[in-house]
Amino acid sequence: MSAILIIFYVLAAITLSTAFLTIYSKNPIHSAIYLVICFFSIAGHYLLFNAQFLAIVHIIVYSGAIMILFLFTIMLMNLNKEDEVHKPRITRLGAIVVFCVLSAVLITIFINSKTIVGDYDTTGEDFQSIKKLGKILLNEYMVPFEFASVLLLVAMIGTVLLSKKEKTNK
Amino acid sequence: MDVTTILILLLVGAIATYFSGDKLASKVALFFSVATLGVSLYLLNEFSKGETINYLGEWMEYPKVYLALQADGLSMLMVLLTTALTPIIIFSSLGNTYSNAKSFYALVLFMSFAMTGTFLAVDGLLYYIFWELALIPIYFIALIWGNGDADKRKKAVVKFFIYTLAGSLFMLVAFAYLYQKTNNFLLGDFFNLRLSATEQFWIFAAFFLAYAIKIPLIPFHTWQAKVYQKAPTVGTMLLSGIMLKMGLYSVIRWQIQIAPQAAKTLMPYLIGLSIAGVIYGSIIALRQKDLKKLLAYSSLAHVGLIAAGCYTLTLDGLNGAVYQMIAHGFVIVGLFFVAEIIHRRYETREISAMGGIRSQSPKFTSLFMILVLASVALPGTYNFVGEFTVLYSLSQVNIWFAVFGGTTIILGAYYMLKMFQNVMLGETNTKVFASITTNEIITLVIIIAFLLFFGLYPKPITDLVNPAIKDILIHINR
Amino acid sequence: MENSLVLLLLLTPFVGFLFNVFFGKKISRNVSGTIGTIAVVVSFAMSIFFFMQLNQTGKVIQVKLFDWITVSNFKLDFGILLDQLSLLWLLFVTGIGSLIHLYSISYMHDDENLHKFFAYLNLFIFFMITLVIGSNLLVMFIGWEGVGLCSYLLIGFWHKNQDYNDAAKKAFIMNRIGDLGFLIGIFIIASLFTTLDFVELKEIVLGGTNSGNALLSVATLCLFIGATGKSAQLPLYTWLPDAMAGPTPVSALIHAATMVTAGIFMITRMNFLFDLTPYIQEIIAVVGALTALVAASIGLLQNDIKKVLAYSTVSQLGLMFLALGLGAYNVAVFHVITHAFFKACLFLGSGSVIHALHGEQDMRKMGGLRKVMPITFATMLISTLAISGIFPFAGFWSKDEILLVAFQNHHIAFAKVLWVVASIASIMTAFYMFRLMYLTFFREFRGTEEQKHHLHESPSLITFPLIVLAALATIGGAINLPGSNWLNHFLEPILVTKYEHHALGTQEYMLMAVALAGAIIGIGWAYSKYIKQAFVPKEDSAITGFSKTIYNKYYVDEFYTFLIVKPLNGLSNFFRTTLEPALGKVVYGFGTVANGLSNQGRKLQTGSIGLYLFAFVIGVCAIIIYLFLAQNIA
């Protein structure tokens, strides 16, 4: 068992357990903290793949920006209490059943599926360095890239508009 | 100039009318409708020289739809009917003032556009689009400018709209089915399909629902009387004068040609149903208290006879049906206009509130009388030519059809004369009946002149229609 | 030249009609009447011209004006056929028409719508001419319907009175019932022979062997139904007495002399067909005889002077149909002509009386007019003698021939019965006609004092036509005296069955004597009752028993109302109030069903996001299972 495999298993365990805890913890603040951990572990997976660029972006966007947003929202709403009323038992049971069924179904599918692209074979060619990605992004994906910035701008305006207090009502 | 000119002119006319403002609208609309009549007469001239009047353009790639327009004698005649009645109808409405007149007249022209398109289209989907397009203007005309209680009106008009629309959907299904087989909607290609008897039956039935509601045949007629009553007279005229003929025309052009075998098998039942409509409409008209409703039921009776003629699938039956369509188109427009003239003066459509008009307005009485006589198909009017031919064709199929269909001669005379007596005759009415205006006289005289002229000399129409019907019969008997 | 003259014959009355319609109001009343009269006189002159020409050359005139209706297997022209029969009819239609126009100028002088009256009369003459000279059945049908229309217009001439309008409507609709029969007959004939042209039809029928064809019988029966409508036979006769609502000249012209004979004209025209269908001929004979009897019996007790004449007309028409049914078309035609003379004269005379009494038509309020109105009296007496069949007036000859034909017929087993019935009808005729004369002209005046002061003989414009018609009623029989038989010879080209000439033997003389005796019995009966016993008919309320039944026309009108009109109206009401809303509800039913479904569907939308998410995820699961697993298994 090589070191990498051990790292993978550890990371995977962290990812799954924190993801589960995110959902399971009653306090939203805790949830948010677990989620941060989960995201970091995913960033670790990215590093395992040697996808440095994505790992960094992931940490910046998810662990940084998005999580800050979550935390601020939670604090804004003053939700750091464990006051959530649980769903009826039948619903919770249903959720568990669906979880099992879905996992079972998906896993069965993947087990049963056959590979159509040949086996994995490294060519040693560089395809994911930051340099390479930057070239691809700004050549082939120039237009979508720019649109992504427009999207973010629109989202920003939308967010401001939505979260502004409406004066006309009062 | 080709066949598209008519359509473009009407569409442009509708738009121009809309932008011309309320004061000018009626005149602009009249101008465009007369211009269209001119164009269609020009086309008629070309047609009689032997030119083919058609247009074929691409429209959609998938599904394959062509802008295919073609006029044979039958279409030509129906287009002429539309383009001739539209100016008459617009002219007749000059005595009324409508709020938001620009929209009103624009809708009238738009409806005329759609109906003309229906008569010309030979591509199934294009035809269907025109067919449905014609429904929209009349919906608004009846809803916005209609009379009577707004809620009741809305109920009647919405019922009419949904009912006819629902019927038409079955037709669309039939077209979709046919498209599967031909990969386009061209009428000519539909003929070449070798449809099995079952297929024909279902296609025939789908078409039948659409047409039976539009025409209307009993028992699909329930929308008719109320809409006629509630719609403004212009709308009623458009409905009864032209739109009903769309259904009848479509029977000849589409239904019995695409599914001739089914038509032949079902013939006795179809004729029976149509004739039941004749008798039913006539009987129910006997006791109507509302003038427009009475005329609506008389219309039901007449179109029943026309439909019976169509379903005989004989040369005479189809010819007679076409004659009768033209004749009925004119006479019913005239009669509804008469109702409108009375309404303008008495503000009522209740027959019991009328009476004794004759001694006040003899001219009007005479014109009305002639229309009544035309409606009961007195020899010498064009209606007689149509009714005779239809009844003759029925007698060739089965003499009993002619006997029962012929009851319209008796019952028609009964309810029309009874109506005439109650509306016009008797002691002089206490309410003053203002003398009939020149415009009104002109409208009525044009209609009457048409009916009388072709009543005595129907040859031009016969010559126009006959070759087309013969072609159609070739398709039916293929 | 010939064509334009024919057109002149046909169109002059129409021009007169148009003129009176468009300019009638602006010109003076007399001019309006005069123009109307001249228009008919021109036609009369043309008729005489063609009649002369035909007599000289023997050539039948056929004109094709233009194509009219085309149906698949034949064409119908607007054609004109001037042969012996149509010319004969033309002569008396336009002739009597002219006289009645003349009469109307004076009679209708005070009416505000005089120009319209003449317009309608002219239109009537136009349609009557069309009916008579049409070269095929359908052109005849134009005239046939056209005269019905004019009849409608003229009966309802005084349109302010709804009773009159009802009568007009009734006439039109009853005629239309017949017209439907006629039309069906036309259809059958058209499909059998693919032509409606009289000449061609005759050739085809005579050339072929159609005698046993059942459909042909149906056709002729239908034609006969048409004739019963127009010529007021059982069971469609009830409109004619009501039609007396119209002005008296109209009754004289349309409802006595001309239009009502159209049925006889048509059957005579189609005699070659009727000859092939003996059963139908029997029916015609029976219907004719029955009509004659029923109408005559009703006439016995009527008090309205015009109603009496109306029933008498129905009765006489019945006799004519009897003759037609017996195959003696020429005899029927003969009676048509003589009847036209004396009945027109009687109507005009009664009009003169009514005119003098300012609209009074009830005979109970007349009497003693003989001295005041000598010309009217004399002419009416002559006509009454004629209609009663007194030698040597016109009616004697024609009626006697009918009775003779009935008596001598060998084809119909019960011909003798028909003879008896017809004879009884004749006796009744003599009775009620003299009852009319006695009540009107004899003894003392029974009206009001005021009327008495105004009693006067009518002006010469009224008496002149009376005198002419009375003269014709006197000598009219001369056209077909048993010895000369001019009419029979004249009509020979028209009729297929050659008329058997009667040698004037003992039997014939005996029958004449019997007929004459019958007439005299009738007269004597009337004389004893109304002169000797000075009997005046009772008030309406005092009539009882069987007389009441007769007086109320056997309640036939009520019977029809009960049997046809009421159920029809009931049905209409049922349709209107029950069936129509029910049908509407069925249509709405679809809407209701859709509404209900939608309501059920609405409940699925709980608004709970959790539930939606469950549904969504399970749905995705299901789709995945279907796409990947189910297909793999399959």
Add this chain to the structure above:
Amino acid sequence: MNNILDIVGIENYIFLSVLLFCIGVFGVLYRRNAIIVFMSIEIMLNAVNLLFVAFSTYHQDAEGQVFVFFSMAVAAAEVAVGLAILVSIFRNLGSIDIANLKNLKG
């Protein structure tokens, strides 16, 4: 480290993603707190992103990573807008319990 998939194997990553995704689904169904639901959605998104990267490496193709990049941009926008909506809901209703959001009830 190019040969990571030689060592770990694509299957493991697939299973990891599937499980992560299912945990996300479970969270969506299980919780009523809208913010937690939101977090669950992020988890699902990340599961997919992870798979993308895994396959990108498997195919030696950068496009998968580019796609993940875009998906992150979209996620960022989505979270921003979504949270803004939640805030405004909270202001109006005083709660972000999704059981209370029943205005769509037919």
